[in-house]
Amino acid sequence: MNPIDLVLVEDDPMVMEVNEGFIKRIGGFRICGKAKTGKRALEIIQELRPRLVILDIYLPDFNGIQILREVRRQGIPTDIILITAAQDVATVQAGLRFGVVDYIIKPFKFERINTALNNYRTYSEQFRNRGEMNQEDLDRLIKILPSQENPSNRIREELPKGLREITLQQVYNFLKESRVGLSAEGVAEGVGLARVTARRYLEYLEKNERVILETQYGSVGRPINKYKIVL
Template identity: 85%
Template sequence: MNPIDLVLVEDDPMVMEVNAGFIKKIGGFKICGIAKTGKKALEIIRELRPRLVILDIYLPDLSGIQILQEIRKLGIPTDIILITAAQDVETVQAGLRFGVVDYIIKPFKFERISSALNHYLTYAEQFKNRGELNQEDLDRLVKILPVTENQKSREREELPKGLREITLQQVYNFLKASKIGLSAEEVAIGAGLARVTARRYLEYLEKINRVTLETQYGSVGRPINKYKALL
């Protein structure tokens, strides 16, 4: 597959450089444009119509949400990954309503953006040369899991105190992008969380049957719990 055209929008030069380095390290993408302001971002996106935009919300002139709204208003077929320090529910919901494919909260580690971009590569490949999709294909692509009635009733319950929906999805997506089971420590490093926090989310995901737990025994030391997403 040819590299995917990508526009990177970030007003901090140092963060821009770090993110560009991450993207080049992951591979599969070509940075065809960069912008440090919202107006410049819209100008580049209108002209280049990239497949993917990595967009910061806090810019000196326009907000990332305003840019996202304008892209949708113009009907430009561009996918968006939001990268931001904003964690308030209103901002997150606004991004999701306008169809972002992922939402990464700063500060993040390489493994988190790697997970997001590798998932997007898989997503793009699945759509290539496909005339139609069946339900199983669609469920996998839009991160929807078929659930049982028992699972539905559990998921209607409020999250346990201290857990947040967006972080829960972040942990699940990171696991889903991995082809092997991961320990709580590996998930914590990859998702940019404290180990105890990652374990709480993993235990809850196991409780609602979104992940499986397997205990692995080595030749020495204590057994290790490995978690794997149910696809």
């Protein structure tokens, strides 16, 4: 199978180098273009029309959402993954409304972008050699996208004071990617939260039946509580 052409947009040279290393490590993708500014990013996207763009939001000239909007306005058939430090709900919603296939919040680990690109590859392969799709095909395809597993799509009640929707999503996604039960300490370290804060989000997800709590007993010491995604 031919590699998927990808354009990488990031203004920080060190972050660009790290992301490039991650992508090469994953395999199956070919970086056909790189840009450090929004203007150059648009030029490359218009010229190459890559299958996928990994786009930072904070660029020296344009906001990444502006680039995303312009790509959609021009009807360029390119999928976009946003990678950014922006966590405010308005920015997240803007990205989702303009059809990003994933939204990764900095700082992130290799496992997160690995999951995003593998999901995208699976998603993209579903369209190969197909003339049409039935409902079952579409349902299976939609479930591949991470946004479908966003806990905010399923938990409708107002969050308790002190909890943030975007952090709830980070905690949920981290658990989902781990595929095994994790302690509050493990989640706190992986997401970058205080242990007590991580526990509050985990308890909220458990209350809403999005995670289950498993207590593991060892031969010595106190039992360990681990949280696991409800499948």
